[in-house]
Amino acid sequence: MTDPDDAAGSDDPSDASDPPDASADGTGETITAVFDVIAETAPDIRHGLPGRRLEDAGVNPSGERQAAADVYADDLLRDRIGEVAGVAEYASEERPDVIDVSGAESDAPGDHDATLSVGVDPLDGSSNLKPNNTMGTIVAVYDAPLPADGDHLVAGGYVLFGPVTTMVVAREGHVTEYLIEDDGTRNVVQDDVRLPDQPGVYGVGGRVPDWPDDVTDYVREVESDDSMKLRYGGSMIGDVNQVVTYGGVFAYPKLHSAPNGKLRLQFEGAPIAYVLECAGGKSTDGEQSLLDVPATDLHQRVPVYIGNAELIDRLESAVE
Ligand SMILES: O=P(O)(O)OC[C@H]1O[C@](O)(COP(=O)(O)O)[C@@H](O)[C@@H]1O
Numbered sequence: 001m002t003d004p005d006d007a008a009g010s011d012d013p014s015d016a017s018d019p020p021d022a023s024a025d026g027t028g029e030t031i032t033a034v035f036d037v038i039a040e041t042a043p044d045i046r047h048g049l050p051g052r053r054l055e056d057a058g059v060n061p062s063g064e065r066q067a068a069a070d071v072y073a074d075d076l077l078r079d080r081i082g083e084v085a086g087v088a089e090y091a092s093e094e095r096p097d098v099i100d101v102s103g104a105e106s107d108a109p110g111d112h113d114a115t116l117s118v119g120v121d122p123l124d125g126s127s128n129l130k131p132n133n134t135m136g137t138i139v140a141v142y143d144a145p146l147p148a149d150g151d152h153l154v155a156g157g158y159v160l161f162g163p164v165t166t167m168v169v170a171r172e173g174h175v176t177e178y179l180i181e182d183d184g185t186r187n188v189v190q191d192d193v194r195l196p197d198q199p200g201v202y203g204v205g206g207r208v209p210d211w212p213d214d215v216t217d218y219v220r221e222v223e224s225d226d227s228m229k230l231r232y233g234g235s236m237i238g239d240v241n242q243v244v245t246y247g248g249v250f251a252y253p254k255l256h257s258a259p260n261g262k263l264r265l266q267f268e269g270a271p272i273a274y275v276l277e278c279a280g281g282k283s284t285d286g287e288q289s290l291l292d293v294p295a296t297d298l299h300q301r302v303p304v305y306i307g308n309a310e311l312i313d314r315l316e317s318a319v320e
């Protein structure tokens, strides 16, 4: 995208365009329809936030507090993605089980021939509601029942709720950034998004005293490069989009208190790895690409390190 010190990128959108449906079985049309629904729902999520910022709604399957906004976004997305022909399953960070939205299991109305599964993090970074900071929505489209391994990802993307609402979509090895208008239409801001060659930012989650020594040593080495600036805002999507824009590394690492880190493989780690790898970057759990981590549980956590290839290679050499 742009140089770290050249933050004045253009926001002039051109007309929306999607890759042609390269699939013989119509899955490409389903993927397009899913991201149309995400774009249409993004303004509704944004407009639904003010009254739901501070209201508590319970605990999610990962044992974390849910805001009313998390549940609101999840319900909206479940209803609307569930209507998309070709989508068989819906799952999210906010509900314990996979939902059959095809109707096939219960012989209910629906698309009984549907084959795709959609996993979402409806609101990523919802602890940023209180201080009114950046949040996102993460979307993963798999061609297998959930939980599914990363090699079943056929598309991944995210919405970023910042000063403007943008959506980044990766499919068929190609990454596109859109500006989402208030009426839910999407217009291309940047076709063929690629990580800049020169990394400029780094952000690492977790309490610093909770980092294992090898993580600490790696971070100290990264920040000793005087071209690297710290960027950490407490929303994975906000922080990841800094890396997509300026190059660099984002991590939510293994911790002393949590050897598998905090982020969820199905809803956060894998789809973001898919986007970054399609944009020319790399991902790892410390040993292997996040797309190669076996999916064993819908809500399993995984250490996440993503960014420029050279920084991820160094990380893999540095951590055990
Ligand atoms: O508060 P911490 O420990 O820095 O954690 C922040 C991380 O947790 C998350 O908020 C987890 O996502 P959710 O808000 O979807 O649970 C990430 O977006 C972010 O990277």
Ligand SMILES: [Mg+2]
Residues within 6 Å of the ligand: 121, 123, 124, 125, 236, 268
């Ligand atoms: Mg999240």
Ligand SMILES: [Mg+2]
Residues within 6 Å of the ligand: 070, 093, 121, 122, 123, 124, 125, 126
């Ligand atoms: Mg969330």
